[in-house]
Amino acid sequence: MFRKIALACTAMLTVAAKPLPAPPEALAAIGARIDAECAEGRFSGVVIIRIRGREALQRSCGMADIVNQVAVTRYTRFKIYSVSKYITALTVMALVENGALSLDQPITTYIADAPAEWSGVTLRMLLNHTSGIDDLTLPLLYHYRSDHPAAMRDLFAALTPGERALKSAPGIARRYNNFGFELLADAAARATGTPFASLVEQMVFRPAGMRSASIEPPLIEAGHLVPVSEPGLANGYNGERGALSEAVNWAFVQLGAGAVRASAADFIALDAALRQGKIIGPAMQAEMIRNPVAPPDGKAGAAFGLGVAIQSPRGTAMIGHTGGTNGYITDFQRFPDEDAMMIVLSNRGTTRTAWMYDHVAAALIAAR
Structure with missing residues (x-):
């Protein structure tokens, strides 16, 4: 089908x-x-x-x-x-089509300060909700003071070992994850040097x-x-x-x-x-x-x-x-x-x- x-x-x-x-x-x-x-x-x-x-x-x-x-x-x-x-997925796929991003590259390729524990997680896994990363939306809200990029940087610096740890092996289990799309937005912005909204x-x-x-x-x-x-x-x-x-x-x-x-x-x-x-x-x-x-x-x-x-x-x-x-x-x-x-x-x-x-x-x- x-x-x-x-x-x-x-x-x-x-x-x-x-x-x-x-x-x-x-x-x-x-x-x-x-x-x-x-x-x-x-x-x-x-x-x-x-x-x-x-x-x-x-x-x-x-x-x-x-x-x-x-x-x-x-x-x-x-x-x-x-x-x-x-809309985020279409933006990412357009960037993949023009070579700015790759679906099967680890997220850490684009976000250098992301936890090393996430080095096996690819953009594809974030898009289909199989990353294994915890949904960190509430901690992101806590760190939001001025804008999204700054909140993401502050969040990465403050993550506890438990928050960095994967909840399942990358690419295995599907768990709907809002935070995965925050990572996609951050990766796209960093890879292109352009704010995600733009x-x-x-x-x-x-x-x-x-x-x-x-x-x-x-x-x-x-x-x-x-x-x-x-x-x-x-x-x-x-x-x-x-x-x-x-x-x-x-x-x-x-x-x-x-x-x-x-x-x-x-x-x-x-x-x-x-x-x-x-x-x-x-x-x-x-x-x-x-x-x-x-x-x-x-x-x-x-x-x-x-x-x-x-x-x-x-x-x-x-x-x-x-x-x-x-x-x-x-x-x-x-x-x-x-x-x-x-x-x-x-x-x-x-x-x-x-x-x-x-x-x-x-x-x-x-x-x-």
């Missing part, structure tokens, strides 16, 4: 647009459920499904800012959290035409982290209808794992750019999904490629990433065999999206 996905990823760059059939029942079911959740105040955000370059379903509802009564639109930006890992802009946002996407900048006031808020960026909310509380978060601390803000329009542009090979070519796209790592201990769920999750609802290849829980939920999925995509952006931390996968797959099968 995964070989089929890899081949499809190469072929999809040249798929010609075909007429879109009448919206199948499966898409109607998604629209009806979203409409009901919007009416009941349980969903706030944007849902867009596109098939062969044409919009098959679009919904937007709710408030980006409840206090000021600012409505959500397809151009509203959301904090996308772990979907940022997909690399993402150069390698992904600009060639894709993601005009409103950005990396959240650090905001420190009187030595304390401060949440970022700005026009056009949705506020995140947790809790149930009638008992919502505004989320407080500092996405910029997770530069590689969670700092991107983007709109639905940005994701439509990203999908088109990937189909057209504007960010990385077919070989690199195929490499991202070659030899995916299965869920640990026979558990159900997605296999992981290089910065992407790989699933097959109803046997239909689906590649993407999810993110959120603290006031925001994002789900970006691409269906390469069908030349289709879905994006869900919500500013409610209770939003669920996995129920859509079977419906979208059924609609795509019916539209063949």
Whole structure:
């Protein structure tokens, strides 16, 4: 199945647009459920499904800012959290494609002050969550005083023997690890001498035409982290209808794992750019999904490629990433065999999206 996905990823760059059939029942079911959740105040955000370059379903509802009564639109930006890992992975793969990085070089090649215990860990292992390194996100937060590079340097100097020790042999066990993507961001910046946010802009946002996407900048006031808020960026909310509380978060601390803000329009542009090979070519796209790592201990769920999750609802290849829980939920999925995509952006931390996968797959099968 995964070989089929890899081949499809190469072929999809040249798929010609075909007429879109009448919206199948499966898409109607998604629209009806979203409409009901919007009416009941349980969903706030944007849902867009596109098939062969044409919009098959679009919904937007709710408030980006409840206090000021600012409505959500397809151009509203959301904090996308772990979907940022997909963007980080594309940035790294673009640097691999141009020779600035190598997937199978140890992380210590690029980060000289990283612990020697990590010398067997490669960029590939960080991308597919098999590094064995502990998730050091909380210690990173503790050391964050001005910016990401300084926090990483201070963290490396302060690591205890227990924190330096690997939790499993490199390349063996899959453990989802946010900190691995902080290492990827740090390695990319050091290898190129360019701040990681600038690399993402150069390698992904600009060639894709993601005009409103950005990396959240650090905001420190009187030595304390401060949440970022700005026009056009949705506020995140947790809790149930009638008992919502505004989320407080500092996405910029997770530069590689969670700092991107983007709109639905940005994701439509990203999908088109990937189909057209504007960010990385077919070989690199195929490499991202070659030899995916299965869920640990026979558990159900997605296999992981290089910065992407790989699933097959109803046997239909689906590649993407999810993110959120603290006031925001994002789900970006691409269906390469069908030349289709879905994006869900919500500013409610209770939003669920996995129920859509079977419906979208059924609609795509019916539209063949």
